Amino acid sequence: MNKINFPQNIPVLESENIILKELTFEDRYDVCNIYLENQLCTSKPIDFLREDAQKIINSIKNSEKNEECIFWGALIRKTKKTAGIISVTSINKNKSTAFFNILTYKENYENTILFFPAGQILEFCFYVMNFNEIFLNPKEKKFALYLSENNNFIIKEKEKFFTVNKK
Secondary structure, eight states: OOOOOOOOOOOOEOOOEEEEOOOOOGGGGHHHHHHHHTOOOOOOGOOOOHHHHHHHHHHHHHHHTTTSSOOOOOOOOOOOOOEEEEEEEEEEETEEEEEEEEEEHHHHHHHEEEEEHHHHHHHHHHTOOOOOOOOOGGHHHHHHHHHHHSSOOOOOOSSOOOOEEEO
């Protein structure tokens, strides 16, 4: 098994249209709105208090310190508006595996704006962090197809998820 090289700092990764950066307190309302749009929480955006948003960011930061996950905020370069969140979660250091997630406003997912930078994160995970295998949620089929056509990965469809491996 490979030993995972967990970064001391969340790296900034850039593409032509997207900047991937560490999530901060300033991202709290976008994080909450994206969570709401993806039905990961049930409150309405107007109901979010400053402390609620901070709890989400604090939870992410604590999990990152424990090397359980990494979250990137994806900013549209031209507008500096948050397009989504890309994360590597449920990191298993013994097996060198993790789950990969893309959370975005629906309009950004449909136009695939985050697919290229998400591929950059997968490359980082395999070639810098040293993962053996990464799992995608079955709802990420469109992204899995993009990866198989545009990146140097082996994608396999399993019963409950997709697996991603480097070639």
